[in-house]
Amino acid sequence: MKLLKSLSLFIAFLAIQSCGYSQKSMKETSVLKGEMPEVAKKKSEYNQLNSKEKYVMLEQGTERAFTGAYHDLKKEGIYLCKQCNQPLFKSEDKFDSRSGWPSFDDMIKGAVTERPDSDGYRTEIICSNCKGHLGHVFKNEGFTNKNTRHCVNSVSLQFYSTSNKQN
Numbered sequence: 001m002k003l004l005k006s007l008s009l010f011i012a013f014l015a016i017q018s019c020g021y022s023q024k025s026m027k028e029t030s031v032l033k034g035e036m037p038e039v040a041k042k043k044s045e046y047n048q049l050n051s052k053e054k055y056v057m058l059e060q061g062t063e064r065a066f067t068g069a070y071h072d073l074k075k076e077g078i079y080l081c082k083q084c085n086q087p088l089f090k091s092e093d094k095f096d097s098r099s100g101w102p103s104f105d106d107m108i109k110g111a112v113t114e115r116p117d118s119d120g121y122r123t124e125i126i127c128s129n130c131k132g133h134l135g136h137v138f139k140n141e142g143f144t145n146k147n148t149r150h151c152v153n154s155v156s157l158q159f160y161s162t163s164n165k166q167n
């Protein structure tokens with residue numbers, strides 16, 4: 001009996017642990033609601049970046065495929081720059097490229113700047129306001145009618161929900 005009791009306690013403990021974990025991963029898919037944050041124009045007003053965000057946005061790093069918070073997010077909303085809050089992409093332009101990174105076939109006009117990547121063949125995309133690294137743009141792959149794929153790191157983005165739906 002004693003063994004059974006400690007076994008059930010152990011199972012209860014595991015259940016609590018796994019709930020805790022799922023709450024944590026929910027939180028990582030950070031969704032902004034309420035008032036949209038203002039775009040930070042000065043460096044001193046930029047959002048603080050954690051080490052992973054710094055690696056991607058300031059050192060042109062890349063998050064591992066399928067690990068980001070937004071690669072399969074289908075909610076209605078706007079994707080803002082993580083560093084300066086500038087609106088960059090709309091959910092209506094997001095499509096499933098199965099690449100493991102959020103993919104958009106269009107951008108909010110003027111929000112994204114293209115420049116040749118230092119690797120000599122790809123085209124890098126950066127936020128036009130803060131110059132933070134977002135990812136790369138690929139053209140003529142035939143995914144959508146616009147024939148453009150902005151391949152963006154989730155950590156360079158923050159999602160602002162424009163829908164009242166909870167899911």
Ligand SMILES: [Zn+2]
Nearest residue numbers: 081084127130
């Ligand atoms: Zn920015």
